[in-house]
Amino acid sequence: MKQNFTVRQGALDGVEAFLSVAQHRSFRRAAAELGVTPSAISQAVRVLEARVGAALFIRTTRSVGLTEAGERFLSRAKPAFEELVAAGEVARGLGQRPTGLLRLSVPRAVVPIVLEPLIASFCEAYPEIEVEIAASEELIDIAAEGFDAGIRMGQFVDADMVAVPLTPPFRFIVVGSPDYFASRRRPKVVDDLRQHACLRWRRSNGAIAPWSFNDNGRAMEIAVSGPFIANDFPTMLGAAFKGVGLAQLPEPMVVEGVKTGKLLHVLERFAPVMPGVFLYYPSRRQTMPKLRAFIDHVKSRK
Structure with a gap:
């Protein structure tokens, strides 16, 4: 013992x-x-x-x-x-002073959308801070796992955390490739999804996430079906580009694909608005200078 x-x-x-x-x-x-x-x-x-x-x-x-x-x-x-x-x-x-190792737990999808534009300028501004990014879809206990902070979509941040917005709210939109729609009609209403192959996301707790919609102010969730399940958004996006099926994803991830015509946006009027992406960390009386420097840098870049 x-x-x-x-x-x-x-x-x-x-x-x-x-x-x-x-x-x-x-x-x-x-x-x-x-x-x-x-x-x-x-x-x-x-x-x-x-x-x-x-x-x-x-x-x-x-x-x-x-x-x-x-x-x-x-x-x-x-x-x-x-x-x-x-x-x-x-x-x-x-x-x-801002120094030491700053460890951040983030989902893969956030790295290119939020962190890549920040990391280079932050490391240049604070050369005494080393930044470690652990990309994971798991909703881990950041304090127990030795992380200074985490980054997640707002709906997954616990209420007892201090949360700092990194992005404005954004829509979750349904997209498909032109190849996928070459032999299928575009859905006009949510119920039409029953006739489509829908890519699904398995959450870290093992549950398959339903698709969320907003019908004239009324929130609704539906269980969809399809040939492919992934545990992160970038993998789902890649499958959508290949024409495997429709995907419901954060708008910042797909905006470039829609702009170039590689993805087509459907059910636009039913797209729900999500809180956005947040940096979060345990509530403490004194935030370490390395984390405070990162927070201030994020705010200065908005």
């Missing part, structure tokens, strides 16, 4: 005083270095010795030396204390 270990309260008390005395071989010079009185240094060392259970110094009226226990304690405590000081400096640096 795994044991739980904790650092005893006060375990580090007196260590800095000990190290300073050991370095200078003087309680008085150690006190001057640390900005306290010699009596305070003596008391801190006495408390440390009592806690350790051994004398660490040999004191005379003329000199201060280390006991064997003191020598061994010094050999282990000095590098450990220096590592603690260095760790504090690193943490302080991360908390005071």
Whole structure:
């Protein structure tokens, strides 16, 4: 069975005083270095010795030396204390200026639409920040998985998250290729989809997402059928280009295909409007500078 270990309260008390005395071989010079009185240094060392259970110094009226226990304690405590000081400096640096590794969890579809235009300029503006993008369709717990923030469509962001809009709201539209429509009539109403091959999206929880529509202000969802299921929008878009079937996708993904005539937009008057794409992160009193820099950069580019 795994044991739980904790650092005893006060375990580090007196260590800095000990190290300073050991370095200078003087309680008085150690006190001057640390900005306290010699009596305070003596008391801190006495408390440390009592806690350790051994004398660490040999004191005379003329000199201060280390006991064997003191020598061994010094050999282990000095590098450990220096590592603690260095760790504090690193943490302080991360908390005071934009630096370090910024990890973002994003769906694949968002990378070309939202992130590619931002990453180059952000990395140039903040050379001390490394950006790591993990493309995944799973709605993961970003805090548990070690991510600073995530990017998702607004309807998938939990209410307890701080959400920053990255795009305005956009429509979900139904598109098909000219090859697909070469032998089929275009649907005029939602019910016509029963006669069409519809590409479907499997959510990260395993459920097949229904298609959503808006009929004169009335939201509606229908279960469609077809020969192809994917777990991300870019794969569905590729299948639509190849004429496999109709796809319902975020408008920013298909706007270029519609403009060039490689995709045809149908059921336009039934297209629902979605909240858009958001950057989200856990609610904290203090946002790390690296994430704050990214948020500010996003806002400045709007």
